[in-house]
Every structure is written in structure tokens, then in C-alpha cells.
Amino acid sequence: MENSSSALRRLYFTRAAFSVCWVILVAVLVKGSATAGMVLLIIYPLWDLLATIWDIRINAANSSKTPQYVNADISLVTTVAVGLALQAGVPEALMVFGAWAILTGAIQLVMSIIRRKTLNGQWPMIISGGQSVLGGTSFILLAHDPSKGIGSLAGYAAFGAFYFLLAGIRIGRSPKPLTDAAE
Numbered sequence: 284m285e286n287s288s289s290a291l292r293r294l295y296f297t298r299a300a301f302s303v304c305w306v307i308l309v310a311v312l313v314k315g316s317a318t319a320g321m322v323l324l325i326i327y328p329l330w331d332l333l334a335t336i337w338d339i340r341i342n343a344a345n346s347s348k349t350p351q352y353v354n355a356d357i358s359l360v361t362t363v364a365v366g367l368a369l370q371a372g373v374p375e376a377l378m379v380f381g382a383w384a385i386l387t388g389a390i391q392l393v394m395s396i397i398r399r400k401t402l403n404g405q406w407p408m409i410i411s412g413g414q415s416v417l418g419g420t421s422f423i424l425l426a427h428d429p430s431k432g433i434g435s436l437a438g439y440a441a442f443g444a445f446y447f448l449l450a451g452i453r454i455g456r457s458p459k460p461l462t463d464a465a466e
Contacts, residue, residue, distance in 0.1 A: 288402055288454055290341040295404075295451035298334055302444035305330075306437045313434045320433035321369050324376055325362060327440065328383055332358035354390045357383060373433060374426040380436065381422030388415025404453025411446035415439075 305327060312319035335355040339348055361383035368376040392412030399405035418439045425431050 287341050287344075291338070291402070292404075292451045292454045294334065294337055294341060295447045295454065299444045299447035299451065301330055301334075302440045302447065306440050306444070309434055309437045309440070313432070320373075321376075324369065324380065324433050324436070325365050327436070328358045328361040328365060328380070331387060332362060350390050350394050354387050354394075357386050357390075374431075377426040377431065377433075377436075378423050381419040381426065384415045384419025384422060384439065386419075388412045388419060391415060402454060404450045407446040407449035407453065411443060411450075414442060414446075418442075 305323065309320070309323055313323070332355055335351055335358060339351045339355070342348065342351070361379060364379045365376050365383075368379045389412065392409060392415075395405045395408035395412055399409070422436070422439075425435075
């Protein structure tokens with residue numbers, strides 16, 4: 284079985300590729316089809332759920348996976364909640380998405396700080412987690428702005444892709460030895 288550093292690298296690259304594809308689909312489809320926008324808005328937290336399960340499997344030997352399980356639960360609830368919120372309108376769905384970004388960003392921030400003790404390449408994930416908290420807050424605050432819609436989330440996903448790509452490169456080029464987790 285491959286080590287967790289190379290498996291995490293593959294996950295990060297896959298997450299980056301997914302986010303780039305999602306951004307492209309948003310740019311191409313959302314203005315012409317409200318339905319496509321709604322589907323894409325539901326798919327994003329669903330993908331986070333699947334990627335989190337993948338992450339849990341990669342790190343099966345780690346003793347505390349509680350933050351990852353909480354993240355998976357939040358993403359599952361968000362997937363359903365976004366679908367329900369869309370029935371009320373896009374602003375309501377953006378507020379749900381914003382709350383999800385805040386919560387999962389905070390978890391990503393904590394997990395990355397913990398992982399940086401044993402793995403290089405975590406500083407982009409630390410920045411990404413913090414930026415997700417800020418982005419989620421802005422989604423909530425600006426949800427009712429008539430110029431904001433599902434397409435306004437593309438920048439959020441693009442930055443996520445960038446940070447996952449950076450983290451994947453850092454892990455692949457400079458693995459930190461798994462010697463002393465207290466360093």
C-alpha cells in the first residue's frame with residue numbers, strides 16, 4: 284500500500300482538478316441555465332464529502348479522525364440543505380454554502396496545522412482553510428446582493444484548486460520524515 288504522503292498528494296491533485304473543472308462548468312453553464320447552476324451548487328459540497336471519505340481512508344492508521352468525520356457530516360448535511368435552500372432561492376442557498384465554507388474551512392485549518400507536524404506541504408492548506416472561513420463569511424453577508432449568484436463562487440473554487448495544487452507539489456517534493464510529531 285502506498286504511504287499516506289503520496290496518497291494525500293494524489294488526493295490533493297484530484298481535488299485541484301475537480302475544482303478547475305467545476306469553475307469551468309460554472310463559467311460556461313451558469314449564465315445560460317439556472318438548473319445547471321443549481322446542480323453545480325449541490326455537487327460542490329457532495330464532492331467535498333467524497334474527498335473527505337477518501338482522506339479518511341488514506342489516514343486510516345491515524346488515531347483521531349474526528350475532525351474528518353465531522354467534516355464529512357457537515358458536507359452531507361450541506362448537500363441536502365443546499366438542495367432545500369434552492370427551493371427558497373439562490374440567496375438562501377448561498378448562505379447555506381457560506382456556512383458550510385466557514386465550518387469546513389475551520390476544520391481544514393485545524394487538520395492542516397496538526398498534519399504540518401508530520402507532513403510538509405500543509406501551509407497552502409492552512410491558508411486555504413483560513414480563506415474559506417473568510418469566503419464563507421462574505422457569501423453570507425453578500426447573499427442578497429443582486430449581483431451575486433452561483434457564479435460568484437467560482438473564485439472560491441479557483442483559489443481552492445490553487446491551494447490543493449500547491450500542497451500536492453509541496454508534499455511530493457519535500458516529504459518530512461515521520462520521526463517526531465512534537466517538533
